[in-house]
Amino acid sequence: MILIGQYDSSFVRRVGIALRLYGHAFNHRPWSVFSDKDKIRPYNPLMRVPVLVLDDEDVLVDCNLMLDHLDRQAPGEKSLWPAEEPDRHRALKVSGLATGLADKAVSLFYEYRLHEHVSQIWIERCKSQIAGALSVLEEDRAERQTTYWFGEDFGHADIAVACAIRHVTESLPDLVAMQDYPALFAHCERLEAMPVFKEISQPFIPPA
Ligand SMILES: N[C@@H](CCC(=O)N[C@@H](CS)C(=O)NCC(=O)O)C(=O)O
Numbered sequence: 001m002i003l004i005g006q007y008d009s010s011f012v013r014r015v016g017i018a019l020r021l022y023g024h025a026f027n028h029r030p031w032s033v034f035s036d037k038d039k040i041r042p043y044n045p046l047m048r049v050p051v052l053v054l055d056d057e058d059v060l061v062d063c064n065l066m067l068d069h070l071d072r073q074a075p076g077e078k079s080l081w082p083a084e085e086p087d088r089h090r091a092l093k094v095s096g097l098a099t100g101l102a103d104k105a106v107s108l109f110y111e112y113r114l115h116e117h118v119s120q121i122w123i124e125r126c127k128s129q130i131a132g133a134l135s136v137l138e139e140d141r142a143e144r145q146t147t148y149w150f151g152e153d154f155g156h157a158d159i160a161v162a163c164a165i166r167h168v169t170e171s172l173p174d175l176v177a178m179q180d181y182p183a184l185f186a187h188c189e190r191l192e193a194m195p196v197f198k199e200i201s202q203p204f205i206p207p208a
Helices: 010-021 065-075 088-114 119-144 156-171 183-194 195-199
Strands: 001-003 027-029 051-053 059-061
Touching: 001 010, 001 059, 010 065, 010 195, 051 183, 059 065, 065 088, 065 183, 088 119, 088 156, 119 156, 156 183, 183 195
Parallel strands: 001 027
Antiparallel strands: 001 051, 051 059
């Protein structure tokens, strides 16, 4: 398989981490959505990353659909989702909030970066959506005593949160004061210290 996109994108990174944890061999093409758009377009007309090129050369776009594909191939005991309800749907909720806040951070970043006249209404909306999602995640994580969100093993929900927060704090360094979210901060520190998070990572590079 080939994973296209840079690991400063939380969406690319969570797929890279899952590929590694599920033991898939893959090649990585760290192409930028702006400066390498002509390389990306033949694989994905949306010119977005991640792009996952499968061994049969079919192409998947959107990180959640890639993870769905990888999850189906993983033996039950290796799945990165909790096996039982209600934890499973609660993990989906956490992942949805994390990827959603990363989406809003991308949108906010492009608003600042690409628009000559920024929309203050849009900026305030994105900021309040990001802050709202972080508050819900902080409250949820603070109530849990386990090492990871759903027990003693980490999974997609933990990964999605850590990747989203790294992405937001590096791409918009003045936006989030992590001391306001101590449970999330501790959660991210624990994950970022792990070898797979260190390997599948890249400092944020603003688009050229
Ligand atoms: N929902 C998509 C979001 C992917 C996304 O927004 N990727 C950004 C990079 S972080 C991108 O490709 N932006 C370029 C663009 O939207 O044109 C996913 O989950 O894969």
